[in-house]
Amino acid sequence: MTLIVVLSVLAVLVLGGGTAALVVRGRQSAALPKPAARPELARPSVVEQPAEPEAQPTTETPESSASRLTRLKQRLAGSNALGRGLLALISRDQLDDATWESIEDLLIGSDLGVKASTELVEKVRTRLRVEGGDARTILKDELVTLLDPAADRRLQVTGEGGKPGIVLVVGVNGAGKTTTVGKLARILVAEDRKVVLGAADTFRAAAADQLETWGSRVGVEVVRGAEGADPSSVAFDAAKEGVDHGLDTVVIDTAGRLQNKQGLMDELGKVKRVTEKQAPVTETLLVLDATTGQNGLVQARVFNEAVDITGVVLTKLDGSAKGGIVVQVQQELGVPVKLVGLGEGPDDLAPFSPEAFVDALLG
Numbered sequence: 001m002t003l004i005v006v007l008s009v010l011a012v013l014v015l016g017g018g019t020a021a022l023v024v025r026g027r028q029s030a031a032l033p034k035p036a037a038r039p040e041l042a043r044p045s046v047v048e049q050p051a052e053p054e055a056q057p058t059t060e061t062p063e064s065s066a067s068r069l070t071r072l073k074q075r076l077a078g079s080n081a082l083g084r085g086l087l088a089l090i091s092r093d094q095l096d097d098a099t100w101e102s103i104e105d106l107l108i109g110s111d112l113g114v115k116a117s118t119e120l121v122e123k124v125r126t127r128l129r130v131e132g133g134d135a136r137t138i139l140k141d142e143l144v145t146l147l148d149p150a151a152d153r154r155l156q157v158t159g160e161g162g163k164p165g166i167v168l169v170v171g172v173n174g175a176g177k178t179t180t181v182g183k184l185a186r187i188l189v190a191e192d193r194k195v196v197l198g199a200a201d202t203f204r205a206a207a208a209d210q211l212e213t214w215g216s217r218v219g220v221e222v223v224r225g226a227e228g229a230d231p232s233s234v235a236f237d238a239a240k241e242g243v244d245h246g247l248d249t250v251v252i253d254t255a256g257r258l259q260n261k262q263g264l265m266d267e268l269g270k271v272k273r274v275t276e277k278q279a280p281v282t283e284t285l286l287v288l289d290a291t292t293g294q295n296g297l298v299q300a301r302v303f304n305e306a307v308d309i310t311g312v313v314l315t316k317l318d319g320s321a322k323g324g325i326v327v328q329v330q331q332e333l334g335v336p337v338k339l340v341g342l343g344e345g346p347d348d349l350a351p352f353s354p355e356a357f358v359d360a361l362l363g
């Protein structure tokens with residue numbers, strides 16, 4: 001596989017022109033061939049016309065959602081300090097006041113919030129007194145309830161009336177937006193969807209390059225603009241690309257912005273409005289770094305005001321004792337966490353499932 005990837009990269013470099021046909025730059029999208037002439041971009045497939053027959057490049061085949069859930073569950077179980085701490089405490093023979101207090105402290109430390117942590121411990125203690133049974137099972141049960149298992153966590157990645165689904169990805173600097181867009185593209189490709197990416201982070205040229213690397217690995221095009229171009233126009237072009245070529249999904253990466261910069265938040269509103277001249281935005285994902293704590297809540301509120309968040313992606317949950325922010329964000333916004341990032345690997349993004357999450361935490 002490594003050899004294939006290396007050969008792919010080499011051939012991409014050698015071919016240049018051939019690959020350029022797959023990469024739409026900024027406003028050049030109008031000059032693209034008609035839909036019928038286009039290769040099937042979203043499926044992992046052989047890139048056209050290799051320079052050397054033996055160096056025939058192939059794109060990668062991303063992991064399916066089902067198997068990545070199991071793999072990432074194991075990873076979370078192995079690395080999560082919160083789970084290990086809770087498990088050690090709740091499994092004690094004697095659950096005295098001091099132990100319950102330590103459990104409460106761990107939950108507060110995970111950013112669950114003081115009120116929710118106190119109430120959760122109270123509930124578990126009461127149920128244990130009334131019903132008896134196993135403390136760990138009751139804690140798991142109450143944690144799942146807190147995570148709202150009935151919430152609809154399906155990603156809206158398809159549009160109506162033959163239009164593509166448009167996924168807008170927003171968040172503060174360094175939360176993991178570009179990485180998430182790249183990983184999401186892989187999930188969509190694994191589901192056999194035809195995808196195009198929009199590099200509307202025109203502020204940081206490296207972000208568009210980063211996205212092109214992600215895209216080229218799975219044969220997905222990236223629409224990008226010149227550095228400093230209006231992000232709305234790039235998002236518009238990407239959406240147009242999806243509409244014109246009958247693709248399933250357009251995923252748009254945006255520049256990181258601090259929620260207290262009103263001008264930048266207004267710009268985000270504009271990106272959405274302009275994109276919707278092509279097709280409705282079907283999913284607006286807020287990428288939150290799980291380790292940012294209470295600030296995540298503030299971010300969520302402000303971004304929600306600007307663009308109506310429909311789902312949260314919680315990144316960097318791997319190796320973190322945090323994650324309690326899931327509950328606070330869901331309760332505050334009424335918007336579910338839909339995806340979780342559990343590492344820097346290309347397929348380290350999984351659909352969020354309260355049961356699997358709690359299972360991974362507490363076994």
Ligand SMILES: Nc1nc2c(ncn2[C@@H]2O[C@H](COP(=O)(O)OP(=O)(O)OP(=O)(O)O)[C@@H](O)[C@H]2O)c(=O)[nH]1
Pocket residue numbers: 171172173174175176177178179180201204207255256257315316317318340341342343344348
């Ligand atoms: N461990 C871990 N690292 C992650 C995860 N998601 C993203 N990262 C890392 O976080 C860093 C920032 O990711 P980017 O995708 O560049 O973040 P961004 O939000 O696009 O950044 P800006 O464009 O500067 O706002 C990178 O080093 C990623 O590899 C995750 O789930 N786990």
